[in-house]
Amino acid sequence: MRTNKRFFYIVLLIFSSLATLPVWAHSPYCQCKLEGDFIVCQGGFSDGSGAEGIQLDVITYDEDIILSSTLDGQSSIRFPRPEGDFYILMDAGPGHIVEIDWPEIEGIES
Numbered sequence: 001m002r003t004n005k006r007f008f009y010i011v012l013l014i015f016s017s018l019a020t021l022p023v024w025a026h027s028p029y030c031q032c033k034l035e036g037d038f039i040v041c042q043g044g045f046s047d048g049s050g051a052e053g054i055q056l057d058v059i060t061y062d063e064d065i066i067l068s069s070t071l072d073g074q075s076s077i078r079f080p081r082p083e084g085d086f087y088i089l090m091d092a093g094p095g096h097i098v099e100i101d102w103p104e105i106e107g108i109e110s
Contacts, residue, residue, distance in 0.1 A: 030090040030098040034107030050075040
C-alpha cells in the first residue's frame with residue numbers, strides 16, 4: 001500500500017512540474033514604414049499567424065494618445081504621420097508588447 005502512495009505522489013509531482021514549464025509562445029512583431037505622408041504598420045507573430053484585431057496606439061512622449069486603433073484583417077494599419085516625437089505601441093496582451101520609437105520607422109530621417 002505504501003508503494004502505491006509513493007507512486008501516486010511521484011506521478012503527481014511530475015505532472016505538477018509539467019504544468020509550470022514555459023509554453024512555446026509565439027513572439028509578436030510590428031514593422032512600420034513611411035509611405036508619403038502616412039505610416040503603414042504590419043503586425044504578426046513569429047509562428048506566422050496574423051495580428052488582426054490587436055490594439056495599436058500612437059503615443060507622444062508626454063503620454064498623450066494620438067491614435068488608438070486595432071490592426072485590420074490584413075494585420076496592418078495606415079495613419080497620417082504625426083507631428084513631433086512619438087512612439088507606436090502594439091499590445092497583444094501580457095508579455096506580448098512591441099514598442100517602436102519614431103526614429104526606428106523605415107524611411108523616417110531623425
